[in-house]
Amino acid sequence: MVDTTRRGFIVGCSAAIAAMAGSRLTYAAFGDPDGSREVLVVVFLRGGADLLSLVAPIAGPDRSLYEAARPELRLPTSGDGALLPLDAQFGLHAAAAPLHTLFQSGKVAIVHGCGMNVDTRSHFDAQEFMELGTPGTRSVSTGWLTRLLGSAPAPASAALMPSLAVGNSQPTSLLGDRRTVSMDSPGDFNISTGPWMWRDAQRLALHRLYTRGDTAVHRAGIQAMNAMDLVEAFAGDDVPAANGAVYPDSDFGRHMRLIAQMIKLDVGLRAVAVDLGGWDTHENEAYGAGGYFADLAGNLSQATAALYQDLDGSATDAASKRLTVVVMSEFGRRVRENAARGTDHGHGFPIVVVGGSVIGGLHGVWPGLAPDQLYDGADVAVTTDYRRVLADIVVRRFANPHLSQVFPGYTGYTPLGIVAGTDLITL
Numbered sequence: 001m002v003d004t005t006r007r008g009f010i011v012g013c014s015a016a017i018a019a020m021a022g023s024r025l026t027y028a029a030f031g032d033p034d035g036s037r038e039v040l041v042v043v044f045l046r047g048g049a050d051l052l053s054l055v056a057p058i059a060g061p062d063r064s065l066y067e068a069a070r071p072e073l074r075l076p077t078s079g080d081g082a083l084l085p086l087d088a089q090f091g092l093h094a095a096a097a098p099l100h101t102l103f104q105s106g107k108v109a110i111v112h113g114c115g116m117n118v119d120t121r122s123h124f125d126a127q128e129f130m131e132l133g134t135p136g137t138r139s140v141s142t143g144w145l146t147r148l149l150g151s152a153p154a155p156a157s158a159a160l161m162p163s164l165a166v167g168n169s170q171p172t173s174l175l176g177d178r179r180t181v182s183m184d185s186p187g188d189f190n191i192s193t194g195p196w197m198w199r200d201a202q203r204l205a206l207h208r209l210y211t212r213g214d215t216a217v218h219r220a221g222i223q224a225m226n227a228m229d230l231v232e233a234f235a236g237d238d239v240p241a242a243n244g245a246v247y248p249d250s251d252f253g254r255h256m257r258l259i260a261q262m263i264k265l266d267v268g269l270r271a272v273a274v275d276l277g278g279w280d281t282h283e284n285e286a287y288g289a290g291g292y293f294a295d296l297a298g299n300l301s302q303a304t305a306a307l308y309q310d311l312d313g314s315a316t317d318a319a320s321k322r323l324t325v326v327v328m329s330e331f332g333r334r335v336r337e338n339a340a341r342g343t344d345h346g347h348g349f350p351i352v353v354v355g356g357s358v359i360g361g362l363h364g365v366w367p368g369l370a371p372d373q374l375y376d377g378a379d380v381a382v383t384t385d386y387r388r389v390l391a392d393i394v395v396r397r398f399a400n401p402h403l404s405q406v407f408p409g410y411t412g413y414t415p416l417g418i419v420a421g422t423d424l425i426t427l
Contacts (some may be wrong), residue, residue: 159268
């Protein structure tokens with residue numbers, strides 16, 4: 001825990017932080033000039049997630065096809081580990097019970113058959129294409145989230161922290177955004193230029209140095225110093241979650257808790273990128289409803305539901321109402337399990353969207369599991385361009401009609417209807 005004397009020093013370092021001390025943090029201090037406070041959190045499941053094991057058929061002809069293709073991995077429809085019904089045809093993995101609760105409350109949308117119409121099974125290529133927002137081409141120098149923020153009607157140019165990359169590096173989706181703050185944990189977000197007892201003096205000296213000019217370097221330095229001061233003063237492991245939210249004891253759980261803290265600080269945060277790895281399940285993926293995949297699904301579900309609960313509440317301005325979480329991967333897995341009780345690289349997959357403005361339910365077109373319905377005779381087919389899912393959020397939640405800038409080369413957008421908002425004439 002950071003003691004009050006230490007926090008008092010940190011607060012004193014920044015005039016902006018000092019002005020906020022002892023009062024409620026609001027977006028008026030460090031947020032967007034127009035008060036726009038919509039937040040998009042993109043959770044990327046690295047490794048190509050077998051999301052046919054997250055959302056699986058429970059009835060109809062596709063159930064028998066699913067069972068025949070996955071004699072070891074198939075999820076039961078009754079008894080221990082039974083799929084949790086989403087409708088008469090599909091169910092959710094039992095380990096994802098917290099997401100199922102939110103689904104029943106209308107706060108989760110699941111879009112069938114998402115992906116790219118690009119023939120690649122390469123992790124590197126698929127991830128880069130998706131995060132650039134330009135499937136099949138690398139001709140752009142910025143990520144799609146960077147272009148979302150840059151093309152917004154009221155760019156968050158005055159915000160302290162318009163974008164956040166959770167982890168130790170900036171992902172491709174935020175490529176080219178020089179205002180992105182990268183952070184793995186509040187405690188690690190600090191100066192590391194020598195023994196800890198020197199850092200207070202170093203920080204004060206840097207504050208003075210950066211306030212003596214108005215170049216891009218000076219402005220970036222002040223942004224970084226103010227961000228460090230704010231995080232150390234008002235965030236950390238000693239700051240409890242709200243509304244009874246309990247995060248899993250995992251790196252991803254800690255990352256989602258960090259995201260909640262940054263959103264609560266109202267520092268103009270608009271876009272967050274966070275990864276959850278480990279989904280390249282070529283062997284020993286599961287034993288029915290148990291095993292490795294169940295652990296992954298439970299971690300994802302518990303942490304995402306905790307983030308929503310932490311930001312939820314009875315207040316009319318509860319942060320959950322302006323939160324949209326998108327869970328996606330670079331591709332799905334093959335329908336048929338392999339000999340090692342795993343699955344190999346595939347194609348289509350469901351995208352999961354969580355938030356206070358989500359129009360809950362199952363969306364998109366289910367492609368089917370019959371042999372003539374599979375992509376390349378082996379994979380779930382793509383029936384919904386993943387950019388259409390993201391475009392719904394760009395237009396309806398961020399009031400940004402500039403889809404040709406956010407997703408160069410993408411045409412033919414029509415609303416999918418997964419989030420509430422106003423449909424605009426897109427440009």
